Amino acid sequence: MTDDPADGQRLTTREAAERLGVKPETVYAYVSRGQLNSRREPGGRASTFDAKEVDALVRRGRREPAAGSDVTQRIRTGITLIDKDRYYFRGVDATELARNHHYEEIADWLWTGTLQHGIRFTAPPDTLAAARRAVEALPEHSGSTDRLRVAAIAAGIADPLRFDLDRLSVLGMARSLIPTLVDALPTIGRTHRGEGRLAWRLWSRLTAQRPDEESLRALDRALSLLIDHDLAASTLAVRVAASARAHPYAVVSAGLGALDGPLHGAASGLAHRMLAEVLERGSAAAVVSDHLRAGRRVPGLGHRLYPGQDPRAEALFDVLAQIPGARPALDAAREVEATTARHVELHANVDLALAVLSVSSGMPAEAGETVFAVARTAGWIAHALEEYEERPLRMRPSGHYSGPRPPRPLP
CATH class of the missing domain: 1.10.230.10 (Cytochrome P450-Terp, domain 2)
Known part of the structure; x- marks a missing residue:
């Protein structure tokens, strides 16, 4: 067996452009879009590119499957469609939903198909107390995703019925888990008179600045817009966990774990x-x-x-x-x-x-990640509800083995 000649090979901008069949300026456009990563060696002036990454981009451009992609499968979902610079929740324009309804209304509609005007999510006192104790025990430098993940785990442990995957039970867990995540976060600012709505409560966890109604409406819209976005990395992690019949708290923890990566939530x-x-x-x-x-x-x-x-x-x-x-x-x-x-x-x-x-709004840099995580929890629950209806453990692809061929001597 011979080594892959591209292993560790770095290409200059011109070499990468020739391999891709594009102009050098387009190579940097791929970097700007996040489709390629560049690196500048110590003492060097020019950027270099990983040959394997360039070759993978070539294959995608030709619509050729990369090695191992034959093991993946299309996941049927009726939640989100992205089409021609628009996206839709269950066939309805998601931006129009966000302009006309609050976050809780859209989330509950996504789960049930029924729109309940003015619905509010509330956290059970015992569950919230357990989540707050767990969050308060974390080091002071802990990030928001750390706190949310710990709060989700603590909430699950406090719920003796967490393994009940009946649809009505999962819906009940969802309506209590999201406000538990928000209310378990430490308060930075003063509470607002509209504290009953989720976006209002989240605001005081993000900034000490006193909000006006338009600012609160902007936060509520951000939550609504971010509820789901098809099979992003964190959503795929959620589907895998739900396929193994993990309970909703563990499913959300899986999503938060994937979200914590620098290429997604940050x-x-x-x-x-x-x-x-x-x-x-x-x-x-x-x-x-x-x-x-x-x-x-x-x-x-x-x-x-x-x-x-x-x-x-x-x-x-x-x-x-x-x-x-x-x-x-x-x-x-x-x-x-x-x-x-x-x-x-x-x-x-x-x-x-x-x-x-x-x-x-005077929020810290990680505030957007917090908004994203809270908002996307509703979408993760929607995907879990779908996956619970599918055959269990179907998310089990086979590995494309690329190691030494057996038999090999003992090390």
């Missing part, structure tokens, strides 16, 4: 820091230039599922435009988008819109 934090730097330096040009010079993608721009505009970003920008205090951050985001467009045309994605909300 994206909005990178956009937050970039936007804060733009406001501090007074110009997007220098900040965007620094990212491009270092071969890094510009955070908050481009989405592989939306060649054009991300509809979630535009729907959130619409409500943020009604908030006077958000104007500087919103203008900065638009400047980042326009500046980058001189190099490669990329549109703002929902991470940049979340960054406008978090920066303008």
Whole structure:
């Protein structure tokens, strides 16, 4: 057996462009979109690219299956459709749902097919107490995803009926788990008079800044827009756990575990820091230039599922435009988008819109990740409900073995 000649091989920009059949400028566009990673060696001026990653992109461009992809299967779902720069929940335009209904209403409708106006989710006192004790025991430097994951585990342990996967039982768990996750987070700001609604309660866990009604509406819309987005990495993890008949608390923990990766949940934090730097330096040009010079993608721009505009970003920008205090951050985001467009045309994605909300509201950089995790919990539950109706343990692909052929001597 011979070693793969591409193993560890680095390509120059020109070599990568030739292998891809594109211009060198397009290679950096792939970097900006997150489809390629570049690296600059110590003392070197030019970026280099992993040959295996370039070859994988070539195969995707030719619509050829990569090695091992034959073991995957299409997962039937009736929850979310992404089509032509729009996305739909059960056939209904998701952005229109977010404009006309609150987060709890949309989540419950997604689970049941019935819209209950004014529905509120509440946390059972005993379950919430257990979750709060667990969260309070964490080190002070713990991140929000750490706290949410621990809260989910503690809530599950406190629920003696967690293994009951009957549909009505799962719905009851879902309606109590989401508010438990929110209410278990430490409070930063003063409570708001509209504390009954989930977005209102989450606000005081994200910032000490006193909100106005438009700001609370923006947070509620962000939650609504982020409920689901087809089979993202965390959602696939949820489906695998549900296929093994894990209970809903464990299913959500699986989603939170996948979300904790830097390529999924942390994206909005990178956009937050970039936007804060733009406001501090007074110009997007220098900040965007620094990212491009270092071969890094510009955070908050481009989405592989939306060649054009991300509809979630535009729907959130619409409500943020009604908030006077958000104007500087919103203008900065638009400047980042326009500046980058001189190099490669990329549109703002929902991470940049979340960054406008978090920066303008005095929230920490990880606030967008918290909003994302809380919102997506509803979608994870919807996918778990679907998967519980499927044959158990169907998520069991076979590995494509690439090691030494047996027999081999004992080491």
